[in-house]
Amino acid sequence: MRKFSILLKSLIAVIAVLVIAACSPLQQFLSEIRGGEATQEEDDSLEFQAYEYRLGLMRAQNWKFRALRGMVEEGVEVDEVIFTEYSNDLAALSGMLTEGFIPGSNVSNSRALPDIWTDWDGFLQKVGDLEAATAELAQQAATSGSAAAGTSVQSVGSACGGCHRSYRGE
Ligand code: HEC
Structure with missing residues (x-):
């Protein structure tokens, strides 16, 4: 039971990280530091x-x-x-x-x-x-x-x- 709850907590943590990573301000920030999408439009x-x-x-x-x-x-x-x-x-x-x-x-x-x-x-x-x-x-x-x-x-x-x-x- 205890093992199961640790597993569940880790699973929730992983899902939370994925949800945050998918949300757009963060994605935009990440793509800006990579010099990706956010500046692409401007370049063209x-x-x-x-x-x-x-x-x-x-x-x-x-x-x-x-x-x-x-x-x-x-x-x-x-x-x-x-x-x-x-x-x-x-x-x-x-x-x-x-x-x-x-x-x-x-x-x-x-x-x-x-x-x-x-x-x-x-x-x-x-x-x-x-x-x-x-x-x-x-x-x-x-x-x-x-x-x-x-x-x-x-x-x-x-x-x-x-x-x-x-x-x-x-
Ligand atoms: C009619 C106006 C004009 C004349 C004449 C002119 N420049 Fe410029 N120059 C500009 C402007 C405006 C900028 C800024 C452009 C920008 O950042 O969009 C600039 C930017 C520059 C830069 C910086 C480029 C960079 O990498 O940021 C250099 C170096 C330069 N000029 C050299 C010269 C030299 C040398 C001459 C003469 C042989 C000259 N310019 C004549 C208007 C002029």
Whole structure:
């Protein structure tokens, strides 16, 4: 009889654990720590894809820009072929930015400020500033090489910062 009651208690305990595990807040919590279902929906949305796309662009720009700045400002050995190539890459990348900022794409981890969409013309102006600066840099790199392009690299940096100060949050 005593054995039976211990068995029954254990059985009840097991059932209780199963019931708790099946209830949705816990399941959601578990799937969140596994990076499962709860974030899946977000990953597939157009808005989340736009966010990832623009982060990719920003990181690519950062890579190219650092290399150029290294060559003109930080004494990194100059490779003229790479200098021209990266300048062209920056010009191409800056023309691809706008499409990454579709409405509603300030998803959870995004640092994009709502002002981008409430002040779209102002934002486009900042994109335009970068396009102008990178076009000038590419032109200068092609015609006169890196030695003449120091100021243009600085202007590109200012155009990056100009937009970040207005439209990127913490
Ligand atoms: C027209 C506006 C604009 C311009 C110009 C711009 N950025 Fe950004 N950048 C943003 C915004 C907005 C974010 C935040 C995006 C987000 O989190 O959704 C960002 C994010 C970044 C990030 C962080 C990416 C990450 O992994 O979180 C880097 C790095 C970056 N930008 C580099 C650059 C560089 C380098 C340039 C210039 C060559 C540049 N950006 C030009 C608006 C701009």
